Amino acid sequence: MLLVLLVFTMMLMAVLQIVLRNTTGSGIVWGDTLVRILVLWTGLVGAMVATRQNNHINMDVVTRYLSAGGARVVNAITLMFASLVCFVTAWYSLAFVRMEYAFSTPAFANVPTWACQTIIPVAFLIMALRCLGLGIRSFTFDPKSPL
Numbered sequence: 001m002l003l004v005l006l007v008f009t010m011m012l013m014a015v016l017q018i019v020l021r022n023t024t025g026s027g028i029v030w031g032d033t034l035v036r037i038l039v040l041w042t043g044l045v046g047a048m049v050a051t052r053q054n055n056h057i058n059m060d061v062v063t064r065y066l067s068a069g070g071a072r073v074v075n076a077i078t079l080m081f082a083s084l085v086c087f088v089t090a091w092y093s094l095a096f097v098r099m100e101y102a103f104s105t106p107a108f109a110n111v112p113t114w115a116c117q118t119i120i121p122v123a124f125l126i127m128a129l130r131c132l133g134l135g136i137r138s139f140t141f142d143p144k145s146p147l
Helices: 001-024 031-052 068-103 113-117 119-137
Strands: 106-109
Touching: 001 031, 001 113, 031 106, 031 119, 068 113, 068 119, 106 113, 113 119
Parallel strands: none
Antiparallel strands: none
């Protein structure tokens, strides 16, 4: 539901900006910034949904030629590595958000930049935990079943 709301709001704001610029010669001052932030949120919320459903991008060239057990092991290792990458990204993006908090610059309409960027460490932490869970689960259960 949140993903649909984000996409709808993003499209509405973009269309409103186009209409206002073509009819009045100017748009909402912070409209373009809001659309960029909505793109960020939409992408990361979409990534979290894909990870929840174990429907994320993966390359299964190697697993096609392995036995079921071998494919599960390779899948588990891949998911554990993805989890590690997501944990590291969450850690460093949290440091980035902390720096933005220290500067406290507004992003749009008196909303601070750091508040708009909090989705980055949160999303990567959630994806890291989901990949970790899927990796552990793939040793014993069907890796395509959602958590």
